[in-house]
Amino acid sequence: MFINCKGKLIDFSTARVMGILNITPDSFYDGGRKRTLSEYIDHTAKMLEEGATFIDAGAYSSRPGAVDISEEEELTRILPVVRALVKEFPDVLLSIDTFRSKVARECVQEGAAIINDISAGSLDSNMMKTIAELQVPYIMMHMRGTPQNMKELNEYKDLTGDILFYFSEKIAEARAHGINDLIIDPGFGFSKNISQNFELLKHLELFKSLNLPVLSGISRKSLIYKTLNTTPDEALNGTTVLNTVSLLKGAHILRVHDVKEAVECVKLTAQLDY
Structure with missing residues (x-):
């Protein structure tokens, strides 16, 4: 299984790690801890050195109940970071965590390689058309509603079956638009x-x-x-446990705050030839 990312074929015969770079003051774990371009660059360098294949940068907090910021504010936060990272790491496979097509387009024009959309196009009717024009890989996540109201939208007849049906429709829509490279995110913590x-x-x-x-x-x-x-600060061991379960259940990408530990999960589970 492969995706084409900036002209490079990414092989998922071994799972990959995506390091999280929060450019927000209010994310649930590390929001606001990094505030300068040099801090974002240093943290990205650390994640790449530890073995991250992808870096996922987001400037709109999607934690439950997060404040809704304007498109202009999101662009003001993220574009300087994208430019700095692409300049510092020309080969970086930079993913942009956004549900807005304008943010997606401007970031890709600055050198971003992937768009990671928590709404799979549901919050911006122009997103799939934009992804098709940009021809970049598209991560589609399952979520109902918005970050502001998703906690109340968790009634399902058949949780897994409903989500699989959701993705069958979203995949068909993406293919109809001409999007070639798709990644599925079941959306842990979103509307569940x-x-x-x-x-x-x-x-x-x-x-x-x-x-x-x-x-x-x-x-x-x-x-x-x-x-x-416990707390998010004390949840690394639990994260490692459930990342391992994810890999054994067939996950191809682990999106994480702690790259070193996730890479170790990948290396160890790969020895099981699962």
Whole structure:
């Protein structure tokens, strides 16, 4: 299984790690900890050295109940970082975490390589058309509603079946637009309560039926720290456990705050020839 990323074929016969770069003051774990371009560059260098294939930069916090910021504010936050990272790391495979087509277009024009959309086009009717024009890989996540109201939208007849049906429709829509390279993200923590997140993880292997790379984004989320009665800061060990489960269930990408530990998960589980 491959995607074409900036003219390079990325092979998922071994899972890959995507390092998270939050350019927000209010993300649930590390929002606001880095504020200068040099800090973003240094953290990116660290994640690349530790083995990240992709860096996922986002300037709009999608944690439950996050403040809705304007498109202009999102662009003001993210464009200087994109320019700095592409200049410092010309070969970086930079993913942009945004649901807005204008942000996607301007970031790709500055050298970004992937768009990671929490809404799979549902929050911007121009997004899929824009991705098709840009011809970059597109990560489509499952979510209902918006970050502001998604917690209340978690009623399902059949959780995994409903999400698989959602993706069958989104994949068909993306293909109709002419998008070639797709990645699926089941959306842990989005429009799902804790027990639903664990149910989704339990059945993650069913997403192999879509014949697309699957991304697991569990890092330090509430299904870990609330279950363990701890905090996001103390959730690394739990993250490692569930990242390992994700890999054994067929995940192709781990989206994480802690790259070194995730890379170790990939290396160790790869020895099992699962």
